[in-house]
Amino acid sequence: MGASSSADHGGISEQQQRQEEEENLAAATGFLPSLRNAFSNLSPPSSSSVPLASLQETLSLDVQVLASESTPVPEHFPALSSNLGATLVSLFFPVADDRADGRIDWIGFLSGYNRCCCRMPVSRSINVLYRLYAALSWKPERLAAWSSIPMLATVIR
Numbered sequence: 001m002g003a004s005s006s007a008d009h010g011g012i013s014e015q016q017q018r019q020e021e022e023e024n025l026a027a028a029t030g031f032l033p034s035l036r037n038a039f040s041n042l043s044p045p046s047s048s049s050v051p052l053a054s055l056q057e058t059l060s061l062d063v064q065v066l067a068s069e070s071t072p073v074p075e076h077f078p079a080l081s082s083n084l085g086a087t088l089v090s091l092f093f094p095v096a097d098d099r100a101d102g103r104i105d106w107i108g109f110l111s112g113y114n115r116c117c118c119r120m121p122v123s124r125s126i127n128v129l130y131r132l133y134a135a136l137s138w139k140p141e142r143l144a145a146w147s148s149i150p151m152l153a154t155v156i157r
Helices: 014-029 032-042 052-059 077-082 084-092 106-117 122-136 140-147 150-156
Strands: 049-051 103-105
Touching (some): 014 106, 032 052, 032 106, 049 052, 052 103, 077 084, 084 106, 084 122
């Protein structure tokens, strides 16, 4: 009773157990092969980790010209979309204290994906969207841009 040892888990280390858990969660979404491919494409050949800057750039939406036939696009929307990558990385891919080199390993990559995209209750999905919105709109000009979108204006008020 009490604390478990590695013998309780068939002799695998805590890190191996965590990797297996994260891989099983990601596999349940059906995207584990794609995640492996993305991780290998983002990480330099001589490394087993991804630079956070590379991950931020990949997740960013650099929209210079955006047109919509149904509603006008707010003028601040491109600035919001360009900050999306850095915001997603800071919310879902936090760097562990022992990884102060600005890189994320395979387990951290899977963990970030699972935080963002795994099966979860609707309340958690709403919480994730709220956190993303709050992080993107922490500056008044960003809030003004979001509030000009009719659907979101009712949420802000």
